[in-house]
Each structure stands twice: as C-alpha cells, then as structure tokens.
Amino acid sequence: MSTLEIKDLHASVNGTEILKGLSLSVPKGEVHAMMGPNGSGKSTLAKVMAGHQDYEVGSGDVFLDGKSLLEMDVDERSREGLFLAFQYPAEIPGVSNANFLRAARQARLPDGEEIDAVAFYQEMYDKMAKLGIDKKFTGRSVNEGFSGGEKKRNEVLQMMMLEPKYAVLDETDSGLDIDALKIVAQGVNAMRSEERGFLVITHYQRLLEHIVPDHVHVLNEGRIIRSGPKELALELEEKGYDWLKEGELVKS
Amino acid sequence: MLLEEKPSVRSFLDSPEEAGEEFPDWYKNSRRDAWKSFQEIDWPKRSDEAWRFANLKKLSYEDLYDAKEVACNDIDRLVASALSLKENAGQIFFVNDRVVASPSLNEEFSKKGVIFKPLSQALIEDGDLVQNYFMTQNSRLGSAKYAALHRARLRNGFFFYVPKGVSLTVPVEVFHWVSGNSSSIFPHSLIVAGAGSSAMVAEYVTSIDDEISFCCGVSDIHGEENSELIYLRAQNLSEKAQSIHLLSTRAGLNSKLKTFNLDLGCEWVRNESVSRLVGEGASSEILAVSVPEKSQEFDMRTLQLHEQPNTSSNLLYKNTLYDDSKTIFAGMIVVEDEARHTDAYQTCRNLLMSDTCEANSMPGLEIKADQVKCSHGASTSPVSEDELFYLQTRGIKEPAARQLLTFGFVKEAVDCLENDFLEEVILGKLERRFKKIGVK
Ligand SMILES: Nc1ncnc2c1ncn2[C@@H]1O[C@H](COP(=O)(O)OP(=O)(O)O)[C@@H](O)[C@H]1O
Numbered sequence A: 001m002s003t004l005e006i007k008d009l010h011a012s013v014n015g016t017e018i019l020k021g022l023s024l025s026v027p028k029g030e031v032h033a034m035m036g037p038n039g040s041g042k043s044t045l046a047k048v049m050a051g052h053q054d055y056e057v058g059s060g061d062v063f064l065d066g067k068s069l070l071e072m073d074v075d076e077r078s079r080e081g082l083f084l085a086f087q088y089p090a091e092i093p094g095v096s097n098a099n100f101l102r103a104a105r106q107a108r109l110p111d112g113e114e115i116d117a118v119a120f121y122q123e124m125y126d127k128m129a130k131l132g133i134d135k136k137f138t139g140r141s142v143n144e145g146f147s148g149g150e151k152k153r154n155e156v157l158q159m160m161m162l163e164p165k166y167a168v169l170d171e172t173d174s175g176l177d178i179d180a181l182k183i184v185a186q187g188v189n190a191m192r193s194e195e196r197g198f199l200v201i202t203h204y205q206r207l208l209e210h211i212v213p214d215h216v217h218v219l220n221e222g223r224i225i226r227s228g229p230k231e232l233a234l235e236l237e238e239k240g241y242d243w244l245k246e247g248e249l250v251k252s
Numbered sequence B: 001m002l003l004e005e006k007p008s009v010r011s012f013l014d015s016p017e018e019a020g021e022e023f024p025d026w027y028k029n030s031r032r033d034a035w036k037s038f039q040e041i042d043w044p045k046r047s048d049e050a051w052r053f054a055n056l057k058k059l060s061y062e063d064l065y066d067a068k069e070v071a072c073n074d075i076d077r078l079v080a081s082a083l084s085l086k087e088n089a090g091q092i093f094f095v096n097d098r099v100v101a102s103p104s105l106n107e108e109f110s111k112k113g114v115i116f117k118p119l120s121q122a123l124i125e126d127g128d129l130v131q132n133y134f135m136t137q138n139s140r141l142g143s144a145k146y147a148a149l150h151r152a153r154l155r156n157g158f159f160f161y162v163p164k165g166v167s168l169t170v171p172v173e174v175f176h177w178v179s180g181n182s183s184s185i186f187p188h189s190l191i192v193a194g195a196g197s198s199a200m201v202a203e204y205v206t207s208i209d210d211e212i213s214f215c216c217g218v219s220d221i222h223g224e225e226n227s228e229l230i231y232l233r234a235q236n237l238s239e240k241a242q243s244i245h246l247l248s249t250r251a252g253l254n255s256k257l258k259t260f261n262l263d264l265g266c267e268w269v270r271n272e273s274v275s276r277l278v279g280e281g282a283s284s285e286i287l288a289v290s291v292p293e294k295s296q297e298f299d300m301r302t303l304q305l306h307e308q309p310n311t312s313s314n315l316l317y318k319n320t321l322y323d324d325s326k327t328i329f330a331g332m333i334v335v336e337d338e339a340r341h342t343d344a345y346q347t348c349r350n351l352l353m354s355d356t357c358e359a360n361s362m363p364g365l366e367i368k369a370d371q372v373k374c375s376h377g378a379s380t381s382p383v384s385e386d387e388l389f390y391l392q393t394r395g396i397k398e399p400a401a402r403q404l405l406t407f408g409f410v411k412e413a414v415d416c417l418e419n420d421f422l423e424e425v426i427l428g429k430l431e432r433r434f435k436k437i438g439v440k
C-alpha cells in the first residue's frame, strides 16, 4: 500500500502515444532513478502523474498509497502527497515566492484556519538557507528572471516546504554547477525517510553520485526496458543506451 | 445617511457659471473664455481618430447638474472607509467639490514654503503663482471640449507647490467624494515640483452612493529641473458614474515624474494622459491599472512626447477585464527632431477573464530623431494555462490560483512605482476590488 505505483500506463499527446505500457513501483523509503534517452517519455510520465491536461491517458493507472491519482484534480494530487519538480518550471510574474508558498501551505489547512505567518517565514528562511537561496528571493516573482540553477533550487525549496509523500524530480540537476548540485543533493538527502519515496529523473549519472538510488530504471520509447541496482547507472554512463535498446527487455 | 442635501441645481450645459468677485481678473476671464470655447468646439464624433472605438452613446449630459452642496457630518467615517495612507504630510477633503473639513499640512513643510491648499483659496491667495501653471497644457488627445468645460465650470481642487530644494518624504493626500443623483464635479489638481524638490501625491475620487454622477477632472503636473514627483489617482466612482480625466505632465531638465492611474469604478471612463519631456535628461513613468467588470467601458489615450535629447519614458498599462467589459488603449510615442538619445517604451497588457470582454489596443510610434530606442507592444490573453497548472501542482485550488495570477498581473505595474506608501494604498484597493468581484 505504501507505494507510488504506476500500472501499465499508456498516454498520448496530440494523438501520438508516448507512454506505451509503463509500469513502475516506488515504495516509501526508497529512491528510484529513471534514466533514458532524450524524448523517451520521462517528462511525459512526470506530467501525466501531475495531471497536465495536454496528455491523454489511454489506459493504466497510477496509485498513491492505493488511491488512484488519475481520478483526482491536479491540486488534489498535490495535497494527497505528490510533488513534481519540473524540468522547466513556469515563471509567474507578479506573484512573489513567499505569497506563492504561503498559498500552497494555506491550501493544506482546513477551511477557516489561517497559517501562522511568523512560523511560516521562519521555516521558509531556514530552508532557503539550507539551499543557499538568498532571502531576497522571497519577494521576487516566482521563477521570473531566475537562472536555470535558481529555478531548480526553487523547485527543491517548494518540495521542502510541502513535504510530499512522493517526489518526482525531473532533471533537477540540469542547469546546476557542481557546487549547487551538491547543495541540492544534500537538501534531497536530508528529506529521505521511511515516510517518503523519490523518483529521480536524470540524464546523467553525475547526480546519482550525490543522491544514491536504491534502483535504476531505463526508459526507452515509453517503456521501462531495464531495471537494476545503482551500478546500472554507471554501466549506462559507459556504454550509452544503445546496447540496451538492441537487446531484449530485461526485468530485474 | 451622512449627508443632508441643500437645494440649488442647474444643468451645466444651459448656462455658464461666473467666477465670484473675490477671484483675480485673469481667472474670471479665463472662465468666460473657456465657456465660449466649450460652446464653439464640436462634441466628439466617432469618426474622429481620437475617438475610434469609443462608445459615444454613453455620453449624454442633459440631465446632469453641478453637484449640490451637502453637509457632511461624518468625515472620519468616510476617511476610515477610504483605504488611504497610514501616514500623510497633509490632507484635503472635498465632497461635491466643496471643502468639508479643515485642510492640513505638516508644519515642518508649511514653514519651508510648501503650499498645499484648496484651489479656490490658492486662486485668491497665490493668484500670480497659480496663473503661471493653470491650464497651460494643450489638450492633444481629443478632449479639447471637455478641457474647456472643465475650465469653465471648475469649482475646486487643490494647488500643491513644493519650493526649490524641499523634500516631502511622506505623501500629501486629497479626497474627493461625490454624492447625490446627477451630480457633476470638476476637480482640478495642480502640482508644481520646484527645482530639486521631491514629493508624492495621492488623490482619490470616490462615490458615496450608487447614483449617476459625472466627473470631469484635470490634473496638471509640472516638474522643474531635478525634481522628483509621484502622483497617484485612484478612481472608484459608482457603477453608474462617468468620468473624464485629463492628465498632463511636463518634465523639466533631469526631472523624474511618475504617474499612476487606478480605475475601478464608473460605467464609462475616458482618461487622457500627455507626458511631455521638455528638459534634457527628463524621465517619465506612466502607469495604469484598471479592473473593469460587467459592462464597464474604459477608454485610455496616451501620448509620450519627447521634445529634448536624452529623455526617457516608460508606459505600462494593465487591464484585467471581466464579464462584458471593454477597454480601449490608444498610445502614441512622438520623438521630436531634437530628441536624440531618447528611450521610449510603451506596453499595454490585457488579461481577459471572460469570453465576452473586449480589449482594443492601438499602440503607435512617430520618430523624427536619430539614435533613439523605442518599443511598443500590446498583448491580450486569458490567464496562462501553464501558470495555472504550475500553481495547482502545488496544491492551490483553481479559484485561489486564478486570484493569485490576476493579482500578480496587476501587481507588476504597481511594483514599478517603487514607493511603499502608494503601493500599499493601491494594493489595498485592488485587494478589495478583487474580493468584491469574486471568482468568475
Ligand atoms: N506537448 C507535447 N506536444 C507534442 N509532443 C510532445 C509534447 N510533449 C512531449 N512530446 C513528445 O513526446 C516525446 C517524449 O517527450 P518527453 O517526455 O519530454 O521526453 P524526455 O523527458 O524523456 O526527454 C518526445 O518525442 C516529445 O517531442
């Protein structure tokens, strides 16, 4: 029950099927890495789980601790405990980071209950400090004019503030230099717990040196073609994806 | 009710109203001339370029009268409900163009020669000074007839004069309320920032009741060399009111002027804004936010006129349209021959909150000088699905997410003021506005 479970998921965009029967299970307490060539459908999977309207789910389902995610509205999925750190986070002019986070936290309270502003700010500042984000970012519009790396850190800050049950990190390492990567990895590692599962999508083995996964999955053309231990990532780094694509589907 | 009516009614189209004996001759003459001009100038026609897209059917004045004098016995309550400044350097209060409470001005500033008083009083006490600045700016955007009407019928307003080198670190504040059916007011705002001075002004024009009324106002701002001035005008008249407002700024050598128009009320609004950059190095920021709903119609015409080199102007208008509301934006940047090294920007953005609202944008440019950086642009779109999705993925419910985004949209223009006093007032009024409109 305590898993994020993707079952035989088929999804298409503009009539083209991108996910072609994807199954994957991330139990709480584990970190799963998902690797795969460009265009293999990694971000599509992330956005389908989050509920993006451009993607049509043909069949299959995603269960969060046994509840069907696909039945829920986008915001409901988040409140239920799913978090997606976007590969390309949206910019929101005029909405300050602080007001945005506050609204997200407020949405988790019962009607009529107000967030404790002082405690909220304190917590936000503490978490920003951990991620090396300057205080002035609270007043800046969400992601507007942020560098690639600043946007990624901001995604991780949101994750830390929302404390999801399951987090999907889509290429959170891209745009980060090595120092920033370490800081972000520390932030993620500090959140690893028996109560939380991670699906870390990445292109490079580099991130996985810092966020060491329990399992690695390889996605190709909308299907998992290989799953294995963390060493699989190293192997992929050496040999590329082609040796897997040609071979038969191998299940771990 | 707070107010008690006294009789004395007259349609303002029927006959002129002469200035009283106590006023200077130049002013009496100006008023007579204006009445003549008003009668000579034709009413705007739809075929006039300056009135393109305008709904002239909305204009009919047969049943409008000069606002009556009313007794106001609870000014504190009015002020308390006005969402005004927490701190001010001085205040003037008008109901139906009559002063209804003692004007104030911080002694620190009156000692330094600052003048902040009702115009009716300034015309008598500081007539020569007022004359130098009074109605000296031509109407250039189509409302010469209304400018004449205003000059012929104005009853009051304020004169704010900041002498050379004086800085007011806190804004002065002017309240206009309108009361009674078919009431017309003609508030005049005359602001002079002397050389090297700096000041801020907040002016509010609000209805007390939800009756039909008409406001024909003029605000003229003169910034002498090296002065800095910020002017806010927040209009929240009744849903049945009509408003015409003619704003002009004249920015002298190295001066910095900022104006902000906030329009919330009225069934019909016509705002004209002329920003002249008459001294080298002058800069003007021209900002506006409007949030029309139902069948409100806001018509905005602007001119950024660069007359000297090294001047800059930046215009940002933001409209959030609900229901069947309509906006018209016609902006023009003119860079004269001598005005080399000019930077001029003009942006109008419309956020559509319904399928039936209508936003018209007509940006324009006329560049006669070399070495000029200019851009103009307009955009019209509904709330961005990507932004909405992003907020929802953080658990924020759709109505709350939409509110955050619409508020964020207008806040961008407010942020350009870079003035905490005025921003707080504007955001407070916008918050109340969005709350009233609710989620649509
Ligand atoms: N909104 C969309 N419209 C059209 N094609 C899309 C859209 N989103 C994704 N695709 C296509 O789906 C495929 C998978 O894309 P994506 O999931 O972004 O891959 P990855 O993240 O693995 O690089 C690509 O071929 C991409 O072009």
Ligand SMILES: [Mg+2]
Pocket (backbone or CB within 6 Å): A042, A043, A044, A087, A170, A171
């Ligand atoms: Mg991707």
